[in-house]
Amino acid sequence: MREFELSIGYIHSVEKFGTVDGPGIRYVVFFQGCPFHCPYCHNPDALSFSKGKRVTVDELTDDILRYRKYTSGGVTLSGGEPLAQSDFALALIQACHQHDIHCAVDTSGGIKLDQIRAVIDEADLILLDIKSFDENVALERFGVDTQNTWKLLDYCEDIKKPVHIRHVIVPGLTVQSMNSDGVVPKDYEEFRKINSNMIEGAERFRKYNCIAKVELLPFHKMGEYKWEELGLHYDLAAVEEPSEQVLRWSRTIMGQ
Numbered sequence: 001m002r003e004f005e006l007s008i009g010y011i012h013s014v015e016k017f018g019t020v021d022g023p024g025i026r027y028v029v030f031f032q033g034c035p036f037h038c039p040y041c042h043n044p045d046a047l048s049f050s051k052g053k054r055v056t057v058d059e060l061t062d063d064i065l066r067y068r069k070y071t072s073g074g075v076t077l078s079g080g081e082p083l084a085q086s087d088f089a090l091a092l093i094q095a096c097h098q099h100d101i102h103c104a105v106d107t108s109g110g111i112k113l114d115q116i117r118a119v120i121d122e123a124d125l126i127l128l129d130i131k132s133f134d135e136n137v138a139l140e141r142f143g144v145d146t147q148n149t150w151k152l153l154d155y156c157e158d159i160k161k162p163v164h165i166r167h168v169i170v171p172g173l174t175v176q177s178m179n180s181d182g183v184v185p186k187d188y189e190e191f192r193k194i195n196s197n198m199i200e201g202a203e204r205f206r207k208y209n210c211i212a213k214v215e216l217l218p219f220h221k222m223g224e225y226k227w228e229e230l231g232l233h234y235d236l237a238a239v240e241e242p243s244e245q246v247l248r249w250s251r252t253i254m255g256q
Ligand code: SF4
Pocket: 034, 035, 036, 037, 038, 040, 041, 042, 043, 044, 046, 047, 079, 080, 081, 108
């Protein structure tokens, strides 16, 4: 991994009118580099720490200000894993705050709290991706230790930091849409029986006042071509997008 200086960072790209990464229309900065390996990652070209465009906080802030009147929501730091460049993330948020710009951080929560606490303190909103409700699946298939994720959520609760939870519904990986005999559940009760991890996750969420929203996002394959372009094996090629019913039942578990 590179040595990062406080005011210099490496980004993959920016999106000037983002509408899916936090409230309102937002300027989204996709950081370069991520230590994890989610099988559905939409930006596999943003994973390497030895690539990316070198930018300073000043350069980026100038561009953010240029689009400010169109981006009423503010700025979102996404990636890659923005908290893997925590000093740069902190400096960028501080620079935005000098102009009263709302800052959200989109993170997997996989980085240890001690390394990211200052960024969490400074951010206005955390978009926290829960990779899997099964900690073994999260570790083996995503490389994310969800103990770090839950500790981050505990910390957000302690300091009353607003959190939006995000969770991608992937049949066979993060949700079970068939029982062990390959039979599709015939009703909600059967679906619940084979998704006890999700039920536990939903119960856990209810204990946190800092959670303002839980978003369940259907898995899709829009990033698959990028894996192919990079010559990488796309593990989820045979996985189907979740049915409307699976999404509805999953949302019912979350109390939606
Ligand atoms: S944490 Fe985000 S950037 Fe990193 S592998 Fe997962 S989806 Fe991709």
